[in-house]
Amino acid sequence: MNKILFLLLIVAQHHIFPQINFDDYFFDKTLRVDYYHTGNDTLEIYSIDELLQEPFWAGSKNNLVDIFNYGKYKFIVRDEASGKEIYSRTYSTLFSEWLTTDEAKQTTKSFSETLIFPFPKKNVIVEFYSRDKKNILYKKFEYKIDPARYFIKKEKPFKSTYLEIINNGKPESKVDIVIIPDGYTINDSSKFLKDCERFSNYLFNTSPFRENKNKFNIYAVLTWSEESGTDIPADNIWKNTIANSSFYTFDVDRYLMIYDNKTLRSLASNAPYDQIYVLVNTTKYGGGAIYNHYSVCVSDNPNSEYIFTHEFGHGFAALGDEYYTSEVAYSEFYPLDVEPLDPNLTTLVNFESKWKDLIDDDTPIPTPSTSEYKNKIGVFEGGGYSAKSVYRPAYDCTMKSISLDNFCAVCKRAIQQMIDFYSN
Missing domain, CATH: 3.40.390.10 (Collagenase (Catalytic Domain))
Structure with missing residues (x-):
């Protein structure tokens, strides 16, 4: 059932974004964009550092456009001539975590970050997106790249x-x-x-x-x-x-x-x-x-x-x-008025988008942490560093406790979907 749902997602993706022929747009190597992410809890600035050519492209040549609504950030690569989206990925960074610390309210910092994508054959525009506090993506910056430009570095600083x-x-x-x-x-x-x-x-x-x-x-x-x-x-x-x-x-x-x-x-x-x-x-x-x-x-x-x-x-x-007793330095890492991006956490704001399809009809939501539901998928309170109002899918899981071979069904599905995406 999970495999069928994911295949339907892929089909829908290809309907919305027609299949992109890798060889029409890319060489079989990598363009790396190093940039700086600067800011604090009220300021955000992107600035380009340098561009580098790298010898390998390891990613899928079929699944070039991201289908997952994960991560704090997203970048989109567009063919300049047509405006067509030819590559995209969602991601998070150390900077996005730092923004939730008390230090981000007191000072401004810069973090080095990197985008990688297949080396383009023609001019492209790279768009940088960040999420607001409602997890809506907004374009913050764009950068035009001429792949024939001789300032794209080809040296290898750490050759191994x-x-x-x-x-x-x-x-x-x-x-x-x-x-x-x-x-x-x-x-x-x-x-x-x-x-x-x-x-x-x-x-x-x-x-x-x-x-x-x-x-x-x-x-x-x-x-x-x-x-x-x-x-x-x-x-x-x-x-x-x-x-x-x-x-x-x-x-x-x-x-x-x-x-x-x-x-x-x-x-x-x-x-x-x-x-x-x-x-x-x-x-x-x-x-x-x-x-x-x-x-x-x-x-x-x-x-x-x-x-x-x-x-x-x-x-x-x-x-x-999925644990909720921790010394982590974050403050309000998961706002309670929006649905977390993580596939295994929910605030019940939009639970339809999460794992509701995996829950038995007779399992209550929220789900009591009792022996009756210990081995079932449910909605258990406590997760995301918060004991209240953030919920996890299982009584226990490798994302909650020190346990081996113990991913719950929701985590397994998310992992399987990502494996299928990269290996297609």
């Missing part, structure tokens, strides 16, 4: 080789994950390769990834840090690492992220990729992920398998956190 961990076929018909090592020195190289094998197995221990293993490619970029480990600012630990990861993002001790977007993207460009996963060589508990941005996991914590799959739920399928 990559190793195929899992190869199931052409990147254009697979979900391509590139694993970037951080805090692994040259002496840790054999450990990194063993870790890549181990973490690949972690992913496919979990449904629905397990059933779709043949739809994935996983690559490891062979690049090394000067020192082992990562930054832990509160403990005055600072390590010279290739991707510059750090705990205490937004002053949350376990939030392990990367501000150095340009370096990370340059490292990732050494392999074909749809998704970037950074593996950090440390035993400390932590990680993080942002939809269509990147994911991060620690290598040697007892809960690394859970962290790896949980964070990929965020980064790949836009799943929200």
